[in-house]
Structure formats: C-alpha cells, structure tokens
Amino acid sequence: MKYIDEYRDGDVARRVGEQIHAEAHSDRQYSFMEFCGGHTHAISRYGVTELLPDNVRMVHGPGCPVCVLPIGRIDLAIRLALEHDVMLCTYGDTLRVPASDGLSLTRAKARGADIRMVYSVADALALARAHPGRQVVFFAIGFETTTPPTAVAIAQAAREGLKNFSVLCCHVLTPAAITHILESPEVQQYGTVPLDGFIGPAHVSIIIGYQPYVAFAEGYRKPVVISGFEPLDVIQSILMLVRQVNEGRAEVENEFIRAVDRHGNTKAQALMDQVFEMRPSFEWRGLGEVPSSALAIRPAYAEFDAEHRFGLHYQSVPDNKACECGAILRGVKRPTDCKIFGTVCTPENPVGSCMVSSEGACAAHYTYGRFRDIPVVTA
C-alpha cells in the first residue's frame, strides 16, 4: 500500500538496525523513552526491539491517553451515564478502563447506561442533533492530537445553539508531562530511570510543532527526536538518538519532516486557545497531580462544559495497591516487574490502565512480546 509499505520495509529496517549495531558503543548503555503510545504500539507490533543491540533499551513513556486517565475521571463519566441518564459518547479504547466499584464504561453499559462508541467528536455532535430530547456528552480524552477536533465541536455547537450537547473535558498536555518526568526524583537524584533521550511525539507535534521541546533538550541536556509512528520512523529515530549521545549533542531533531515543522498547526492552536484554558492542576494516573498539564473549557463556553452543566465534582481515587501502572508510566518499572502482570492483570481483566489500550506498555508487552519472557522450544 502506497505511503505505508515504504515505512515498513524490512530490508531498509535491517540496514538501519545494522547501522545502530555499528554505531552504538558496546561499553555503554543507551536508554531512550518513547513518549507516545503510538510508538510503543509500533515497537511491539513490528518487533522493532529485535533489530536493536542489547545495550539499547526502550523505556515506555506516559503518552497513552487512556493509560494516564485517572480512575476518578472514568467515575465521572460513568456517573453521568448512570445517574444523569445522558447519552455518553466515547472513543473506543476508554470503554474497558477499570473504574471504581468494579465498573468500567462497558460494564456500566451492561447495567443500562447509554454509552456509544464514536470514531470522532463529530459523530457525538450528530447524535445530539438527532436526539434533541436527550443530553449528549462527549467524553473528551487525549493529548494535543484530539484536542482541536473537540474545540471545533464546541465552537460548532455554540454557533448552532445546541442545548443538549456538552463535553467532559479531560484533555492533557504533552510538554507538562515530559517536564514532570524530567523533574521526577527518580530521574533527578536516584538515577533509577536512566534517560539518555526521547523519541518525541508524532501526531501531537503536528499540532504543536517541535519548538516546545527545545527547552527540554537544552535545559535538561536530553536529545529529542520527533518521530513518526511507522516502524521505520522509530528505528531511524533511535539511530539519530544514538548519534546525538555519541557526539555529546542534546538537540531537537525532526525525523517526521513529512508532517511536522517548527511551529505546528497555528490555526488549530488558535482554536484550542479560543475554547480552552489551562487548568491550574490535573491528576494523571501514575504521575499524580501535575500543575498546568491539562485543559478546561473557558467560561464563555461553560454551557458546553459537562462538569459545569451537571454540577460534577472530581474525586481522586487511589489505584489498586498491587498495580504498578504508576511506576511503569514514569519509566521506573517494566511491565514484567509488576507482581500481578499476566496473572491477576490481563487484557481480559485489566486491573491497571496500562493493560487496557493496546498502546499501554503492559498490554503491548502481553499481546506482542510475552514470548520473550518465556523460553520457547521451536522445532
């Protein structure tokens, strides 16, 4: 398939892999964090790590929109659907995220809640138009990639004067999360998370450009390579990171030049700014409260803010004690370090959010990579 096969070419991948083997110094370790779940997914699905030398290790980052959603936020959505009788529209991968009282959106649906999976916020808007007698709420999650469409929908609803459409806004911001990881005690003091550089976001960077990462590269002396989500993008970016480390550089480089430029999509940014404002603080799963890391709907659009319309109050809910999602999201632990990985916590019965979305570190390892943990005898 054109525009796809070129980025999955096995021969090219092998050559880049050989180049990494040749250039990575055998006397040192390289640890790179891929920020986005999209990268985690590509690495696992295509077996990218098979092509890397043993001393180049990839650490999964927190950039899986579903994984960083705290239990309390899912609880809000469930409450809306069960107690306020709204038609709750959501992206598919939030459906199975475990919430309080053994519930999830899927289980709430089985109890009679009206929960609809949509591919786009535009579908939610269309449902609101088609059901004027029902309150329709869009459960808006995701990083800067999914934020502009939500802004478009709210602006559109305002123009049409829709009285039955609102948004439960849980949009979060990438740069704040990266800063939080770089400022975390594990990285700063204990050195338990060795981080030599970042694979920078693909789709997020299309919106925000690569300028916002310059501060990390310079301030924290960490190389960043903005990378597309195809496996060749990822392996090429790993080579670029190895080179930066070897040459003692800490810059922002852009591997994803076919889509990302310095300033990003300024129109989308202006629209986001028109509809959203910064929340002083927001709870992330795994990272805890992170200041200035998420967006709320501006007062001018308050009637489209589900938290405002239904008088919702956020309540923090602690994670299951045995669950290591927090440490895994911060890169401190690997999925297999978690005691309940693959035994109590499986994709069928996820305890932690990292096991839910296929982008989650645990689900990706369980689904695509667990054969590496177990010696397999091949005929």
Next chain:
Amino acid sequence: MNARDTTPPGNTDMSDPKRHYVRPLDVKHGRVDMGHGAGGRAAAQLIRDIFLAAFDNPYLRQGDDGALLPAPGPGRLVMATDAHVVSPLFFPGGDLGCLSVHGTINDVAMMGARPLYLSASFILEEGFALAELQRIVQSMARAAQEAGVPIVTGDTKVVEKGKGDGLFISTTGVGVVPDGVALSGAHARVGDAVLLSGTIGDHGVAVLSQRESLSFGTSVVSDTAALHTLVDALLRAAPGALRTLRDPTRGGLATTLNEIAQQSSVGIRLDEAQIPIAAQVEAACELLGLDPLYVANEGKLIAICAPEAADTLLATLRAHPLGARAARIGTVTQDAHHFVQMNTRFGGKRVVDWLSGEQLPRIC
C-alpha cells in the same frame, strides 16, 4: 415452517375456495406484527407467502412437525448450528440471509462433511418491514439452492418492538463425513504446513463500511460463500494429508489459529509477508486502527496439512474460484505455551494473541 394449516404453494385450484377471501400479504408496505407470531391465520400466511414460497422443496412441503429425511448411506453424521445477528442486515456482497446459509454449510464442511440439509429459525422484531424480510429470505433460498443444500424445516417467532434487532436467523446443518476422513482442530502436528484459501478481512471491512456511524466509500465486498466444494476438492486431492480445516470467521485468522494451537497443543509460526490481504482492506484497517488478522471472514478456510502435501493442496486451492489467492502462510511448531507467533514483514517477531474483548479502534 411446520405449516400444517397452510396449503403448499402451487396448489391454488378450486379445492381451496377460501383463498379468495384471504387478504393478500402486503409485502411492499407491510410490517411484522405480533399476530405474525401468534400461530393463527396471519402466521400461516406469512409462512406460506414468504418462507414456503422461497424455500419450496418436497421435505418442507410435507408440512409436519419435523422433516422426514432419508437416512444417509455409510459414514458419520455431522451437525452444526450457528446464530446470525449481523448489523447492518445488508452489506456489500451479501446480507444476513445468505450469510446464515453459508456460515452453517461451512461449519459442516470444515468437518470434511458433505452438507445435506439445513434448518432455519427466525426471530422477527415487531415492526420489521416485510419487504426486507422477503429480500433476506429470497437471498437465503438462492444461497441454499446454489449450494445444493435444501432448507427442510424451520420456525418463526415474533418478539415485541425493542426486544430484537430487526431479525435474527439461526440455522442448523447436517452432513455426512465419508469413512476415512477425520479432521479436527486437535490434529495439527509439528512440521505441518498452514494454508489459507485467500485474502483476509474482506467481510468485516465490508460490514463496517456500512455502519451508520462510520459509512465510508469502499469497493470491498464481503467474501461470504459456501466452501463445501472447495473442501471436496481438497479431500479428493490429498486424502489423508489434511489434518484440520477451519473457517476463520469471528475473531479472524488470529483467533482461529490460536484455537487450533490450543486444541492440538502446538505452536504456529506465521510469515506475515505471505498472508494475502486486499490493498483496500489493508487501507481501511489502517484508517480505522484495526488489525486485519482479527477481522472476520465468511468465505475463507485454513487448511493444516502434512508438509509433503502442501504444494498439491495449494495448487488445488488456487485452481478453485474460491481459492485463487490461496497461500502457504506458516508452519506448525513445537511450543509448550501454544503461542501463535509471526515473523513480521519488518523483520521482527511478535505474538499473534487471542483477541481480548472486542477489537476497539485506537485514537492515537
């Protein structure tokens, strides 16, 4: 359609004067109502004008509680049943009707059997348009006729509006396996070849393309088809070399291979580059964030066979119109954990796992 109180179609002579007093069924504008399920005159009329008219055959015409069938000759009986609940009811390349015939014929055929008879039961939702019902029933009749497998008995029930999704069809098939043929998901052996009869994902993508929230333009059509003639060709080409036949329907190729690995206590190693997939299906899956390995097929089979017969059987598949794009996609391996693994086109390795829950699109 145990239509004791109805006249078989074709019998419209003067010995049945009451027919002139019966208001004809308004198929064009009419809808299913509770009366069609009450067992009275309306039910009899529905059965006669829609079902008997389409499926007509001597067994059905007996009009008794069950169909009286000749006992088949030597061999063993195979029986399989399948409920069909597809939404939407009509999709490019087929509809619920032909799907319900093909699905059950294929289940019988995967046992190495020659399918002989089908039964069909219908759960109709109050308010369902008779015109749509007729279209679906006629499509079933066509599929059964083309396959040479008559629908010999059936049943109809009506549920109140809101308690069904328009129409559910459940079919059961009976067939005969010749002596000497013993196919099972438990028979795969280490070293066996894994063959696939054609491209994956066509049915699932064709259905998805019609969902109201998602309609997208595509020329992908469902692969729904009865595979018993293909099975017959395989059994003739290399009797004894076939171990397992299975049609990868719900859950797709990945799920079916995991079932076989589990049942046979083996592993399976796939070669991604060999798995046939239509460019349009691949593109749609990219767009929707789906993995085609998990997308449903309705006219494909997986054949696991002794390695020395693989070339012969592959040639047999390719010589049949339903197997033109057949390929050898992998090998059965020894693996205590029964993993299905895949060498990716990219040059890496991965597990091809069971599907967990529904396949949900990713947003990132």
